[in-house]
Amino acid sequence: MVMSPSQSVSVVIAHHGLGGHLLECLRAHLAELEEDDECVAVIAGAPSGDLGEEFAAVTLVHQPADCLTPELWSAGLRLVHAEFVRVTIGSFLPEQGWRAAMISAHGKGAAGVSGPIRPATGLRGQDLAIFFQRYRQYGSAPPGDSRVHDIPADHASYSSACLKTSRPLWEQGFWELEVNAFLVQSGAHLARDPGFIAHYLGGESAGS
Numbered sequence: 001m002v003m004s005p006s007q008s009v010s011v012v013i014a015h016h017g018l019g020g021h022l023l024e025c026l027r028a029h030l031a032e033l034e035e036d037d038e039c040v041a042v043i044a045g046a047p048s049g050d051l052g053e054e055f056a057a058v059t060l061v062h063q064p065a066d067c068l069t070p071e072l073w074s075a076g077l078r079l080v081h082a083e084f085v086r087v088t089i090g091s092f093l094p095e096q097g098w099r100a101a102m103i104s105a106h107g108k109g110a111a112g113v114s115g116p117i118r119p120a121t122g123l124r125g126q127d128l129a130i131f132f133q134r135y136r137q138y139g140s141a142p143p144g145d146s147r148v149h150d151i152p153a154d155h156a157s158y159s160s161a162c163l164k165t166s167r168p169l170w171e172q173g174f175w176e177l178e179v180n181a182f183l184v185q186s187g188a189h190l191a192r193d194p195g196f197i198a199h200y201l202g203g204e205s206a207g208s
Helices: 022-030 069-077 098-107 125-134 160-165 176-185
Strands: 009-016 038-044 058-063 084-089 092-094 112-114 117-119 155-159 190-192 198-200
Touching (some): 009 022, 022 084, 022 092, 038 069, 058 069, 069 084, 084 160, 098 112, 125 198, 155 160, 176 190
Parallel strands (some): 009 038, 038 058, 112 190, 117 198
Antiparallel strands (some): 084 155, 092 198, 112 155
């Protein structure tokens, strides 16, 4: 089934504090969102408030400082309503065209989608260490039909239908390994698509 690029998208961004590359990440997502889309930023450990007029379209959700990223994602997932839900973190910058590439990948039958993760230029030594430890294996999409058994929630999208069926698993925290395993065992198709690209910008603290 071929899906229309006009289908709605929710973006859920988890981040600790309001610093780092959060605003850059938000701008890159907002630039491609359409009228029926929505963007939710779930922030741990920052004072209550808003992000200013530039980000008026963003729903800002504050959480305690000790919340883990999967718990932040879960808080955001409970609020969104679109047909496709992108989850990510504030230190990732999607490449231009991310929305169309994401929906195209879902249109090939994938319930969950990721794509190549690449290191940004000028990363600190700590950032490079994080990249090679956590993301090196996702540097390219696999050959063939791109089907995989796991996708990283730091750069991913899921259909709302599969999130609904897996909700008991992520209600208290979206640990993608458990959700991905459930979806694959249920017969769902996960994919890494070569056109759905994000760059890791780093800047995270050791604690976060």
